[in-house]
Structures are given as structure tokens and as C-alpha cells.
Amino acid sequence: MKYTPVIGLEVHVELKTKSKMFCRCSADYFGKKPNTHTCPVCLGLPGALPVPNKKAIEWCIMLGYALNCEIPPFSRFDRKNYFYPDLPKGYQISQYDQPFAVDGEVFIKQEPNSQNKEKKIDVRRVHMEEDTGKLIHEGDLTLIDFNRSGVPLVEIVTEPDFVNPFEVTEYLKSLKQIVRYLGISNADMEKGEMRLEPNISLRKEGEKRPSYKVEVKNINSFKFVERAIEFELARQREILDKGETPVQETRGFIEKTQSTVSQRIKEEASDYRYFPEPDIPPFRWTDEQRNNWKTEVKNLLEEARKNSPKEKANFYVGLGVSNASGASISASKYRTQVFEAVIKENILPKEQLGKFGNFLANKPEEKIDQNLVPNLTKQLINQFKSSTTTADIDDKELDKAIELVLRENETAVSDYKRGKENAIMFLVGQVMHNFPQKIDASKVKASLLAKIK
Amino acid sequence: MDYLKLKEFLIMTELNSLTIKQAKEGLIKREFSSFDLTEACLAQIEKVDKKINAFIKPIAPTYDDVVSAARKADKLLSSNQDLPLLGIPIAVKDNFSTMGIRTTASSKVLDDYIPPYDATVVKKLKDAGAVLIGKTNMDAWAHGSSTETSDYGSTKNPWNTKHLPGGSSGGSAAAVAADEAIAAIGSETAGSIRQPASWCGVVGLKPTYGRVSRYGVIAMASSLDSPGPITKTVEDSALLLRVLAGTDEFDATTSLPPVGDYTLPVVDNKIKNLKIGISDEYFIDGIDKEVESAVRLSIEKLEKMGAKIVKINLVKPKYATSVYTIIQRSEVSSNLARYDGVRFGKDRKLFGEEAKRRIVLGTYSLSSGYYNQYYNRAAKARSLIVNDFEKAFEKVNVILGPTSPSLPLHAGASENAAMFGEIADILVEPSSIAGLPGINIPIGFSKSMLPIGMQIIGRQFAEDLVLQVAHQYEMATANENWRKKRPNL
Numbered sequence: 001m002k003y004t005p006v007i008g009l010e011v012h013v014e015l016k017t018k019s020k021m022f023c024r025c026s027a028d029y030f031g032k033k034p035n036t037h038t039c040p041v042c043l044g045l046p047g048a049l050p051v052p053n054k055k056a057i058e059w060c061i062m063l064g065y066a067l068n069c070e071i072p073p074f075s076r077f078d079r080k081n082y083f084y085p086d087l088p089k090g091y092q093i094s095q096y097d098q099p100f101a102v103d104g105e106v107f108i109k110q111e112p113n114s115q116n117k118e119k120k121i122d123v124r125r126v127h128m129e130e131d132t133g134k135l136i137h138e139g140d141l142t143l144i145d146f147n148r149s150g151v152p153l154v155e156i157v158t159e160p161d162f163v164n165p166f167e168v169t170e171y172l173k174s175l176k177q178i179v180r181y182l183g184i185s186n187a188d189m190e191k192g193e194m195r196l197e198p199n200i201s202l203r204k205e206g207e208k209r210p211s212y213k214v215e216v217k218n219i220n221s222f223k224f225v226e227r228a229i230e231f232e233l234a235r236q237r238e239i240l241d242k243g244e245t246p247v248q249e250t251r252g253f254i255e256k257t258q259s260t261v262s263q264r265i266k267e268e269a270s271d272y273r274y275f276p277e278p279d280i281p282p283f284r285w286t287d288e289q290r291n292n293w294k295t296e297v298k299n300l301l302e303e304a305r306k307n308s309p310k311e312k313a314n315f316y317v318g319l320g321v322s323n324a325s326g327a328s329i330s331a332s333k334y335r336t337q338v339f340e341a342v343i344k345e346n347i348l349p350k351e352q353l354g355k356f357g358n359f360l361a362n363k364p365e366e367k368i369d370q371n372l373v374p375n376l377t378k379q380l381i382n383q384f385k386s387s388t389t390t391a392d393i394d395d396k397e398l399d400k401a402i403e404l405v406l407r408e409n410e411t412a413v414s415d416y417k418r419g420k421e422n423a424i425m426f427l428v429g430q431v432m433h434n435f436p437q438k439i440d441a442s443k444v445k446a447s448l449l450a451k452i453k
Numbered sequence: 454m455d456y457l458k459l460k461e462f463l464i465m466t467e468l469n470s471l472t473i474k475q476a477k478e479g480l481i482k483r484e485f486s487s488f489d490l491t492e493a494c495l496a497q498i499e500k501v502d503k504k505i506n507a508f509i510k511p512i513a514p515t516y517d518d519v520v521s522a523a524r525k526a527d528k529l530l531s532s533n534q535d536l537p538l539l540g541i542p543i544a545v546k547d548n549f550s551t552m553g554i555r556t557t558a559s560s561k562v563l564d565d566y567i568p569p570y571d572a573t574v575v576k577k578l579k580d581a582g583a584v585l586i587g588k589t590n591m592d593a594w595a596h597g598s599s600t601e602t603s604d605y606g607s608t609k610n611p612w613n614t615k616h617l618p619g620g621s622s623g624g625s626a627a628a629v630a631a632d633e634a635i636a637a638i639g640s641e642t643a644g645s646i647r648q649p650a651s652w653c654g655v656v657g658l659k660p661t662y663g664r665v666s667r668y669g670v671i672a673m674a675s676s677l678d679s680p681g682p683i684t685k686t687v688e689d690s691a692l693l694l695r696v697l698a699g700t701d702e703f704d705a706t707t708s709l710p711p712v713g714d715y716t717l718p719v720v721d722n723k724i725k726n727l728k729i730g731i732s733d734e735y736f737i738d739g740i741d742k743e744v745e746s747a748v749r750l751s752i753e754k755l756e757k758m759g760a761k762i763v764k765i766n767l768v769k770p771k772y773a774t775s776v777y778t779i780i781q782r783s784e785v786s787s788n789l790a791r792y793d794g795v796r797f798g799k800d801r802k803l804f805g806e807e808a809k810r811r812i813v814l815g816t817y818s819l820s821s822g823y824y825n826q827y828y829n830r831a832a833k834a835r836s837l838i839v840n841d842f843e844k845a846f847e848k849v850n851v852i853l854g855p856t857s858p859s860l861p862l863h864a865g866a867s868e869n870a871a872m873f874g875e876i877a878d879i880l881v882e883p884s885s886i887a888g889l890p891g892i893n894i895p896i897g898f899s900k901s902m903l904p905i906g907m908q909i910i911g912r913q914f915a916e917d918l919v920l921q922v923a924h925q926y927e928m929a930t931a932n933e934n935w936r937k938k939r940p941n942l
Contacts (some may be wrong), residue, residue, distance in 0.1 A: 040570050042670075044791045046563065046668040047550045051705045081787050081819070091792020138569055144796070271817035275828055278676035280705050386873055 001241060005233055007168060010197040011151050011175060013063075013185050014131065015056050020150040021130045022050030022093065022385050028145035030191050034136075034241045042150035044088030047451040052077070056152035057100065057283070058293065059184040063154060065102025065297040066178045067123045067430055071290050073098050076282035077128075085216035086133040096274040098282070106171040119280040121171050122159040129153050129154060130279035154185075160199065165226035168198065172222055179302035182297065196225050200232040202240055209451050210431035212248040216260050219253045228253045231260055257433060312336065319343070320354020325361030334366050348381070352388075359384050391440050401434040402444075402451055424448065458930040460938025465471070470632040470939070473541055473689040480530055480540050487530065487540025490635070491523035491584055494542045498587065498633045501942040504620070505609045506808035507628040508587045509547050510575040522584045528584065537693035537696050539582030544634035545587040546625050548595055549575050549680070550669035551919040554585075558671040559603040560593040561803040562792050566773045570668020573701045574638060574680050581696045586634050586938050589624030594789065596650055596807045597621055598874035599867035607864065610652060611940035612903055619649030619877070621673075622827060623925060626684045631940055632903075636693060637683045643674045643777050644878030647893040650864035651856035654895040656923070657683045657691045662888035663708035665694075666701035672788040674781040675706075675795045676887055687924040691715035694916060695765075716880065723921045725759035729848030731769040735880055740858040747905045748855045751896045755853075758929055763849050768841045774875050776838065779818050779831035780886075786815025810871060839887045845911045851922055855880055855926035856893045856906040884910045894923045897935050 020027045023041035035317065040048035054306035061071055089103070102124030130150040131262055133155055136143040156175065162168045176187045187194040197221045201210035216228045236246045251260040276282070305311065310332035316339065317323055329335040337359055340346055350354055360380065405427060416423035424445065433443050468490050473477065495516065502508055514522075521544075526540035545551065548558040552575075553841050557563040571579070578585065585730050592602040600608040600623025608623040611631040617809050618627040622639030626649035631639045639646040641659040650657025658681045665680045672678060681752040682693035698712040731752060736745055762781035789812055804812070818827035845852060858880060867873040875882070884891050891910040898904055912920040930936070 032832065039467060040568075043549075043796070045570075045797075046556070046566065046671040047548075047556070047568070047667075049668050049706075050568075051703060079787055081790060081903075083793065085795050088796065090793060091787055177473070234861065267542050271821045273787070273816065273821070273824075275783060275787070275819055275824070278674075312700075 003237060003240065004112045004205075005163045005229075006160045006201045007162035007164075007172065007201050007229060008199045009156075009158045009162070009168060010199070011155065011156045011172070012197075013175075013179055013187060014152060015052055015059050016185050016193075016195040017056050017059070017150040017152055020054060021053050021056055021128070021152040022150055023048075025150065025153045029151060032147055033146060034143070034145035037147040039147070039222065042088070043146055044149075045261065048164070049285070050155050050277075052280055053152060055246040057128060059182070060100050060126060060152075060154045061285075061290075061293050062182055062297045062300075063184060064126045065158070065294050066182055066301060067101070067104035067106055067126060067175075068137075069101035069104030069123060069283065071101055071293070073285050073287075073303055074098060074282060075285070075291075076272045077277040077280045079277050080129075082133070082270070082356040086135050086149070088133065088135055088149060092129060092132065093277055094129035094281070095127035099125045101126035105198065106174060107169060108167060108174060110170075111164070111166050117168065119161075121161045121167070124157045124159050125130060126142065126154060128281050129155060138408055161199075165229045168225055168229060169222050172196065172225065178301070182300055186353065189222075192220065193219065196222075197224060197301070198229055199230055200236070201246070202233065204234050205241070214244050214246060214248070215250045217250060224253055224255065224258075227258045228260055231258065234261070261451065316324075318358055319357065320351070321357030321361070323355075325358045329357060335360055335363070337373045338377050341373055342381065348379070355388065356384050359387065387436070392436075393435065398439075398444070398447060399430075401431050402448055404434070405430045406448075406451060456775050459897055460813055466493065467632070468699055469497045469635070471635060472685045473538070473636055473692055474686070476541055476635050477539075479882060483530075485524040487523040487542075487584060488520065490540065491519060491542045491586065492741050494586055494632075494634055495519065498630070501611070501612070501631050503632060504614055504942055505627050505631055506606050507589055507608050507611075507618075507624045507631065507633055508915075509557060509559065509590050509603075509605045509624070510543070512587045512822070513551075514585060514587070515780075519584060521706065526582055526584055534582070536580075536582035537692065538578065540656075541583050541635050542586040543578060543583045544587050544589050544593055544625055544628045544637040544639070545575060545578070546590060546639050548640060548671040548673075549588075550671070551575050551585065551588065554587065554588065556671070557605070559591045559593050559605055560808070561604040562794075562798050562801070562807070563671075564604075564799055564803075566798055568669070570669065573703060574668035574697055575669065577674070577696055578638070584669040584693050587628075587710055589622070589628050589637060591624055592645075592807070592874075593622035593805050594785075594808050595621040595642060595645055596785070596811055596874070597645055597867060598877040599862075600624060600627075600649070601806055601864070601867045602807045606804075609864065610861050610903075611942060612654060613861070613901075613941075615864055616903060617652065617864055617866060619652035619857070619861065621873070622657075622683060623649045623653075626650050626655055626657065627657045628681050629685060631942060636685070636689055638680060638693075638697075639681055639683045640670055640673075640678055640680045641705065641881075641885065642677045642679075642781060644874070644881040646667075646679075646683060646797075646857050646879050647891060648907070650683055650893040650903060651895075651908075652861040654898075654904030654906070655685060655689055655893075656690050656895070657681065657893045658916070658920070660693060660694060660698065661708070661890045662782055663706050664766075664890070664916065665705040666696045666699070666707050666776055668701055668703040669911060672784075674784040675788060676743075676784060677781065677888075678884075679888075687892070687927050688919060690717070690892065691920045691924070694920070698916075708914070710914045715795065715917050715920050722795060723754060723918075724925050727760045727851070727922065728763050728849040729755060729760045730763050730765040730852040732765050732845075732852065732854065734767050734769050735854035736878065737770065740855065741860050741899075743899045744855050744858065744860065745903050747897050747899075748853075748907050751907050752853065753885065754930065755926060758925070765845045765849060765852070767845060767852075767883065768838055770879045770883050772834065773886050774879055776831045776834045777882045777886055778814075778872075778875055779827050782811050782815035783819050783828050783831075784815070785811045786813075786819065801863070835886055838883055842864050842884070842887045850911075851915075851919060852884075852910040854908055854910075855912055856908040858902045860899050860901070860905070881908065889913060890916045890919050892919050896930075897933070 077093040081091040133146040133149040250264045309330040313326040316326040490647045549572040600620040625637035625639040646657040698832040893906040
């Protein structure tokens with residue numbers, strides 16, 4: 001039997017606002033002492049009320065625009081009621097039928113051998129909600145840390161448009177890049193700032209839509225999403241081949257075994273008893289507000305794309321830097337900063353920029369403060385200059401040294417003549433060894449070549 | 454003078470029976486101190502509260518804390534500090550969070566809960582110099598109109614302890630009626646200020662929804678809850694509202710319109726040509742005859758004062774009851790979810806019958822498949838009621854009617870009556886649903902010596918007009934004989 005994979009994605013992104021979604025506690029909870037970033041609101045104490053974070057809402061809407069969504073003029077928060085010990089109010093403030101952004105699309109690269117270069121993925125909705133606390137299991141005890149409770153979360157839901165893990169990864173890469181370009185989250189997967197939940201099923205030939213859906217949770221890397229999807233597709237295919245239907249359920253990804261296991265069986269959608277959050281008045285956006293956000297997003301993305309590593313690398317190559325060095329510089333914030341400073345301040349003559357770029361590309365990566373860049377640039381320029389200043393040498397002395405080296409390294413010479421180009425660099429090195437001072441390698445190479453031919 | 458003598462003296466002087474306005478004058482003229490005033494209230498509590506149980510026991514804050522707050526106020530008074538409530542003892546309903554002071558909402562679930570923060574209303578009272586004298590009894594979680602569902606014993610009506618004080622702010626209304634405090638704070642979802650004020654013969658103001666912050670008030674139905682003052686006079690009500698009202702950065706539902714000076718002197722011609730709307734639907738079948746005739750008599754008095762009485766048709770209050778019941782129960786079921794016994798408070802099995810009933814009903818009406826049939830329809834009907842009032846206010850300035858269809862009922866009347874509150878509050882529910890301001894003012898007594906109240910309803914944020922009309926009525930009837938009566942406790 002032939003099956004087509006039907007894969008959709010739910011992605012949660014934690015925004016990097018200063019304060020939490022509904023109170024003034026710091027949202028920077030990662031690695032902090034448990035329950036130190038809390039207040040009556042995020043602890044859900046009696047009488048406490050949520051006051052929405054304006055910045056977070058703006059960022060959510062901007063992400064909506066960046067994903068080519070519609071921003072409805074009317075929107076509101078709803079309560080999603082369910083019990084879990086990490087949910088202090090007994091409900092999560094989320095959005096149900098009036099999210100901030102709907103009906104978007106993202107274009108992704110397709111597998112190298114496919115017919116079309118690009119594929120459109122539909123984004124169903126982008127909505128805002130609050131994160132929960134964190135349960136920590138210690139032996140028989142379960143402890144709760146509420147530092148994460150109320151941290152702003154944006155959920156991005158796609159239509160089930162993906163047919164293979166490659167497409168999923170391409171989408172995720174592009175989503176992560178957009179989030180970073182907008183500067184609204186670091187989307188650091190290891191810190192849980194970006195969480196992935198694929199829903200996976202197989203559609204039989206002739207079938208309109210599969211009769212079941214499997215959700216996989218607990219995935220914290222792009223690699224694992226691929227693994228989870230591959231594993232699920234194989235598992236489901238096996239079940240379908242037997243003439244059975246896979247169970248509709250939520251499964252967890254187990255890193256150790258690179259497989260998924262059943263967590264919770266979902267007969268039908270859980271009853272969260274959604275209703276409009278009475279503590280927060282609904283939102284009505286003006287055309288002006290929406291136009292401003294749209295323009296801001298357009299400008300941010302244009303600016304970011306101009307500054308993207310790929311664009312930068314191309315620009316550096318245009319200055320005479322090798323392809324590899326261009327990529328190496330643009331991939332590093334530190335090297336980019338130094339190189340841009342050198343270009344901007346005309347520290348070196350234009351024709352030396354390429355050489356300096358190649359020199360810089362081989363310097364080890366360093367984490368540095370913005371303020372230290374000028375000093376470091378000065379140091380590197382000095383190193384570069386001393387490495388390129390060469391002593392003048394007498395032509396006769398050079399000829400003598402070359403002849404000596406050619407005589408002593410006949411194998412290398414014949415290797416070179418047979419087409420082994422590397423051999424010439426070996427000979428250059430040998431010649432240079434004959435001089436105590438630093439001499440110009442390109443001059444040595446030119447003389448050597450003249451002699452060999 | 455030894456302490457017992459002092460207490461006798463204080464009771465004799467009846468400082469505790471003063472209004473805020475009178476007490477302020479006395480304090481400023483140094484006729485007495487905040488300490489004297491506070492001691493007089495405490496003495497009255499000691500004397501009468503075992504009969505009416507208006508306060509949750511043990512009374513919090515402690516005697517020492519109350520006295521030291523009064524002494525602090527006296528210090529400020531002696532340095533001529535001018536704060537609107539400086540040195541005035543005020544009682545607060547027990548669903549307002551008070552930092553470091555037990556706050557139970559009259560439910561054993563919160564028997565040992567001590568909030569780490571003050572409700573905005575409490576903070577405003579403190580900032581205005583008030584002395585918090587105690588936390589008053591209420592229906593558990595504010596679920597009720599009798600104060601009989603309290604887990605700390607029911608409150609009794611000070612005018613006749615065999616009768617109910619109304620609720621849910623029954624403790625606050627009874628405390629003011631019994632002169633145990635100079636004034637009190639209550640909260641109303643639909644009737645919980647006006648109805649007990651009516652049954653206890655005091656003034657109770659439910660402000661526009663969003664006029665007074667809900668931050669720190671243990672939520673009943675979030676889209677309806679409105680804190681407000683319960684006082685001896687309309688003037689005091691205006692004075693307190695001025696302190697309490699305003700936008701709060703901790704409550705997103707507080708509204709922007711600027712806070713009026715509700716205490717401004719009343720312009721004499723306010724009543725003249727004022728169009729007062731009367732709806733026959735509010736004199737419902739089964740209304741107590743004495744209540745009806747007392748209210749109709751008051752309407753005649755207002756007419757004599759120059760008001761124009763205009764007949765209006767409002768949607769029958771019973772429809773508001775249905776809408777209110779569904780919205781309120783739904784929100785309750787969600788609001789009480791946090792009392793799961795995981796982090797604070799006690800086991801869920803301590804929830805009383807009424808709370809459990811509301812949780813079950815609210816959960817049901819929000820369930821998938823029923824949401825459209827119940828909650829969604831109620832929300833739509835709610836906007837019809839809002840429109841209905843808007844239309845009425847195109848014709849009239851205020852609407853007037855009885856506050857409660859009955860006299861205070863006998864103790865025990867709420868038992869086994871699941872819809873007791875909804876029926877007792879039938880005449881205040883429509884305006885609550887619409888978020889409108891309304892005030893109860895006492896207008897006399899029944900032959901059986903039980904208080905009768907009348908309500909005046911205004912359009913949103915028209916507290917100033919509502920207060921002025923109520924004040925003028927109060928002034929015009931100031932010399933009526935019934936006003937001299939005091940509860941005999």
C-alpha cells in the first residue's frame with residue numbers, strides 16, 4: 001500500500017521580554033534560584049489579576065506579520081481550564097477563537113531532487129499564551145518552581161502541509177531565523193525557548209484525510225524532530241500494513257532510544273472549557289496600529305537579511321576574501337565586527353582587505369564585548385602587518401637556495417610535474433627555511449616555478 | 454479613669470454611631486481622638502457582635518494592631534495631616550486581601566490563608582489614613598444573599614436577630630447598622646452590597662464595573678465583581694467612593710474616565726426636572742406589599758421635590774436572572790479551580806454545598822457541546838440587557854425601584870433553597886449584568902420594624918448623579934421619625 005505522510009507542526013517560542021506576560025516579575029528565569037521570580041499574579045494567589053504585557057502582544061503580532069498572517073482587528077484572551085500542579089490558577093490564559101494572527105504562509109526550500117525549488121507551508125494561527133511552572137521530581141517528592149510561570153509564549157501552528165522531515169527542518173530553520181531577525185526570542189532550544197510538537201499521520205491512497213493523528217512532545221532539537229518523524233512514519237506504516245489503524249494519542253520522544261512512546265491516549269479533543277478571559281478586556285486594533293507593525297516588520301526583516309551571514313559572506317568574497325574565509329568571518333560575530341571595523345575605517349588599502357580577511361578567518365573565535373572591538377582590531381592589524389612584512393633578499397642568494405632545495409627534493413619536483421600541485425608549497429617552505437628572516441613567499445614561489453619549467 | 458469606666462464612657466458618648474463626616478469633624482477639632490473613636494467601635498463589637506456575628510472570629514487584626522493604627526493616626530492628626538479618612542475605623546469584607554491578616558472569604562478552605570499583599574482597595578484605605586478595625590463575615594466565597602453560607606456562623610440582622618442581614622456583604626452591612634464601625638467595605642456581583650444594605654437599613658453603593666479596582670478581591674464572578682462602600686449616609690458613601698475609585702495598574706478592567714469629586718456640594722435643583730424612570734416590571738408579582746407602598750410613597754416625595762416620573766419598560770428581571778446565573782456560575786467554576794490544596798489553603802472537601810453546586814453547574818455550562826447553548830447565549834442576552842438600559846437612559850436620567858422584593862427573611866430561609874440568592878437579588882441583577890452603578894438608600898420600616906430600601910440606578914460612570922439624587926432625597930427626608938430609630942441590641 002502507498003501512503004503519503006501528513007505532518008503538521010506546533011511550535012512554542014518563549015519571548016525575551018523583560019517582564020512576564022501578566023505581571024512585572026522578570027521573565028529571565030533560566031538557571032535562577034527556584035521561586036525567586038514570583039509574585040501574587042504568577043503564583044495565582046487569591047485575588048491577583050493578570051495585566052497583559054504590551055510588548056509581548058506587539059511581538060506576537062509582529063511575528064504574525066513576518067509569517068504573512070492576517071491580523072484580525074479584534075482579538076482577545078481566553079481561559080483554557082485544566083488541572084495540573086504546574087498551573088497555579090487551574091487555567092492557562094491563552095487564545096481560543098480570536099488569536100492575534102491567522103492564515104499565514106512560509107516558503108521553504110525543497111529537497112534537492114524535487115521538481116519545485118520552493119514549497120508553501122500554510123500557517124493556521126499565531127497566538128499568545130503564558131508558560132507554566134516547572135515540576136522537579138526528586139525521589140518521592142515533586143517540587144514546583146514557578147519562576148517560569150507566566151513567561152510569554154507564542155504558539156505557531158501550521159496546517160499539516162509537510163510530507164517529510166526535510167521540509168519540517170527547513171521550516172523550523174526559517175522560523176528560528178525570523179524570530180531572531182525580529183529580535184523577539186533567542187529561540188535557544190537547549191534552554192527550552194523553542195519547543196517542537198509535530199503531529200504525524202499517514203494518508204492512504206485515495207483517502208482524503210487520515211482518520212487518526214499522533215502528536216509527539218518533548219522534542220528539543222531539529223535533529224530529534226527528524227528522528228521522531230522517521231520513527232513514527234515507520235511505526236505507523238507497519239500498523240497500517242497489517243490493516244489496523246494507529247491509535248490517536250500523544251507520544252513522547254525518548255532521546256536514548258531515538259524512539260517514541262505512548263504518553264496519553266486522546267479519544268477526542270480534551271474539554272478545556274474555553275471561555276473569554278473576563279479579567280482582560282478584548283483588543284481592537286486600529287488600521288494605523290496594524291500598518292505600523294507591518295512596516296516595522298518589513299524594515300526589520302530587510303535590515304536583517306542584508307546583515308545575514310550569507311549576504312555578508314558574498315560581500316566579503318567580493319572584496320577578495322576566499323569563499324571559505326568569507327563564510328568563516330560572517331559566521332562569527334566577533335570576526336564580523338573586526339572586519340567591518342577595518343572596512344569602515346579604511347585601516348588597510350583596498351587590495352589588502354582580501355589577504356586580511358583570509359588572515360582573520362583563521363584566528364580563533366573569541367567572545368568579546370562590543371567596547372573591546374577597536375583595541376582588538378588594532379592588535380590584529382599589527383599582527384597582520386608583521387606577518388606580511390618581508391625582508392628584502394638578494395636574488396643571487398635566493399637562486400642559490402632554490403637550486404639547493406631542488407637538488408635535495410627531486411621526488412617533490414617530479415610529483416609537482418606529474419600534477420601534484422601541493423608539492424610546490426612544500427618546496428616553498430624548504431626554500432624559506434634557508435633564511436633566518438621572514439621572506440616573501442609569493443616571490444619564492446614565482447622563482448621556483450620559473451626554475452622548474 | 455480605669456479601663457472599664459472608659460469603655461462605659463465611650464459607649465455613652467456613642468462615638469461609634471457617628472458618620473465619617475461627623476467623626477472627621479470631631480477628630481479635626483480635637484473633640485476626641487482616633488483612639489477614642491476606635492475604642493468606642495471595639496467596645497460596641499465586644500458588646501453586640503456575639504448577637505449578630507458581623508465579624509469573623511478571632512477578629513483580625515488583633516486589638517493591639519488596631520489600637521496602634523489608631524494611635525498612629527492620632528500622631529498624624531496632631532501634626533495637622535489632612536487625609537480623607539485619617540483615624541476613621543472601617544470594617545472590610547473578608548474577601549479583600551489584607552497583607553499579614555487572615556483572609557478567608559468565609560470559607561474553611563482558606564482558614565489559615567494569610568495574604569502576602571494588600572488588595573488595592575485596602576491599600577487605598579490605608580493610604581487615606583483609615584484604621585482597619587476587622588474583617589467582616591460574608592457568604593462563603595460571596596456565594597449567597599443571606600450570609601448563612603459562611604463557614605464561620607451566620608450573621609444576624611441587627612434590627613431583629615431572628616432575621617437575615619442579606620448578603621453576601623451581610624457582615625459589613627450589619628456592622629454599619631449596629632454601629633460597630635463608622636463605615637465598611639463590601640463587594641457586589643449582583644446585589645451583594647445593595648441587598649444587605651437594604652435589609653440592614655444602611656446606604657450601599659455598587660459602583661460601575663471597573664470604577665473600583667478588583668485587585669486582591671477574592672474573585673467570585675470576574676466580569677461582574679464591583680467593590681463599594683457601605684455607610685450610614687449618602688455623603689459618607691460619596692466620600693469613600695472618592696477614595697476607592699480610579700484606574701489601577703494592577704486591574705486591566707478598571708476604566709479610564711476620570712474620578713469625579715463625588716463629595717462636591719449638591720446643587721439644589723438636581724431633582725427639579727430630573728427624569729426618573731419607573732418600570733412596572735420591577736414591582737414584580739409577589740413583591741411585599743409594605744415594600745411596594747414604601748417605594749411608591751418615596752416616588753411621590755421625589756415628584757413633589759420637582760422630579761418628573763417617567764414610565765419605562767425594561768426587560769423582565771427574570772431574564773437577567775437566567776443570564777446572571779449562567780455567567781456567574783461559569784466564571785465561579787474557573788475562579789475556584791486554584792483552590793486545589795496543592796500550594797496553599799486546605800483540602801477541597803472543605804468546600805460547602807453552595808460552592809460545590811456552583812462549580813458543577815458552571816463546569817457543565819462551559820463544557821464542549823453546551824458552551825453555545827448556555828454561556829454563549831447568556832453572553833448574547835447580556836448585551837441585549839445592556840442595550841435595553843441604554844435605550845431607557847435616552848429617556849430618563851436615573852431609574853428607581855425597590856432594592857429587594859421582600860423584607861429581610863427569617864434566619865434559615867436560604868437552607869435548601871439553591872436559587873435563594875438569585876430570587877432575593879432579582880431586582881439588582883439586571884443593572885449588575887449591565888455593569889451600571891446603583892445605590893440602596895433606606896426609606897423606612899415595616900410595621901414589624903424591619904428596614905425597607907430603595908435603589909437608584911444610573912448609566913455607566915454616573916455615580917455622581919446617582920449620589921446626588923440619593924443625597925437630596927436623604928436631606929429632604931432627614932427629619933422623618935423613622936430615622937431616629939436604632940437597633941436594640
